[in-house]
Amino acid sequence: MKKVLFIDRDGTMIKETADEQIDAFEKMIFYPKAFTYLGKIAKELDYELVMITNQDGLGTDSFPEDTFWPVHNFIIKSFENEGVTFNKVFLDRTFPHENADTRKPGTGLLTEYFSKEYDLSNSFVIGDRLTDMELAKNLGSQGIFINDETNLGTGEITVDRGALNDIIALENNDWERIYEFLKLKDRVSEISRKTNETDIYIKLNLDGTGISNIDTGLAFFDHMLDQLARHGQMDLDITVKGDLDVDEHHTIEDTAIALGEVFAMALGNKLGIERYGFCLPMDDCLAQVAIDFGGRNWLVWETGFKREMIGKLPTEMFQHFFKSFTDGAKSNLNIKAEGQNEHHKIEAIFKAFAKAIKMAVKRDVEKMVLPSTKGIL
Template identity: 40%
Template sequence: MREATVERATAETWVRLRLGLDGPTGGKVDTGLPFLDHMLLQLQRHGRFLLEVEARGDLEVDVHHLVEDVGIALGMALKEALGDGVGLERYAEAFAPMDETLVLCVLDLSGRPHLEFRPEAWPVVGEAGGVNHYHLREFLRGLVNHGRLTLHLRLLSGREAHHVVEASFKALARALHKATRRTGEGVPSTKGVL
């Protein structure tokens, strides 16, 4: 079973996160920020992962620290759970629609962190539960840098913040599910390592 539990504590946040890639799925999520909980449950459900998250942050200051640090913890757990990458599918893409919104996520579990995401180019209006598409960038940056993956996220249509952020999490979940599957033998790289 590919699984990892990480704990991260700073002066601003505390996060304990458990990720299982091979089932069973489900798990309790409680960050103290209901919209972030809702997004993590989307990741859990559509990624078909075991994802348990308990977190607290300085929400009286802003949601930024908590959202970012949960992304960092998820990246740390993903990297640990993937191990040496033997048998991984490695590459994946997924579209996710939500009403007027359509998002594309393409990723590579390459060992090379890179995030291609430009929220300033997205014509999104408002926020949802205190979270907006700029906070999404901080979550993804933490995930990418600590999970050591390349991730491209594109908004193909949509403007409403809740739909845009939720479709983004769903597309990410579906792409992660595909990329983390074991479909072969050996490390999927001509270098022999990821």
């Protein structure tokens, strides 16, 4: 299925004017970086490019066509010269425009995209007006909302983020940021795993900000998983209903397996990741965690605990947690820790684990290659 970028013209590719009519060459100003990064989008990413623009009253005495088309055609040709070719250009000139389905946010010009040939849910509308974001909603697509404060035609625009789902708002018109966002879209995955012993739901955003909502029924385990989200700067939702009336074993083991699997799903093809990743102190303790998301599971565990329990968790279960994670994530883990305080020791391990993951999953937009000589991870 084809993905599409539906791109507005005025206020998005070229700067808007006070009269909202680009009808003279001296009024036309391209946005900085538009050629460079739209060119990279066209070359590197798998989107069809579609321009859709409202040109209210085009063809009337106040907006004659003979002043519009030379400028418009120059814009199209200028982008073509930089490798940016629009598959289609849709222009609505409806005036007056009340209830016109062909005018954004109406979808009357875009009916051909409502077919099995197109993946609208993973397509984007890029624009500087609320109507562009409403168009995204009407298409069932996502929106990238950009607003340049020097854009004289837009005035004060606010986006009702509650009413419009899947809207990404950028503070200014920066095509470099748009390119990076499209190339490095958030890696989000979720999993539901139900057995006779546990019922688990996990949602992970590797590119989040550290927000967590965790309930496993084991308070200290929740605390450790929260460390993973906070220090790894990933968003993590975990809900577990386990047979805690038996003991904690199945809850911890199955959560680790599902967590590893959701990491493997979120990493996807692993293009551009660092792959390897931490050593940190916590009071009397020093924890070292090295990880490799290389596609093979292995655990080295060099630590010991003098206490049988931390909170309500048996200390023997921590090694089992990390072994189960490596099985699900198909990763190597080498964990070493030393110190006197057992709480500090295991917390330092989880924090170092989070930092190691953060390092390993980091991507470089300019080096989206597989970190392997084998050609597969």
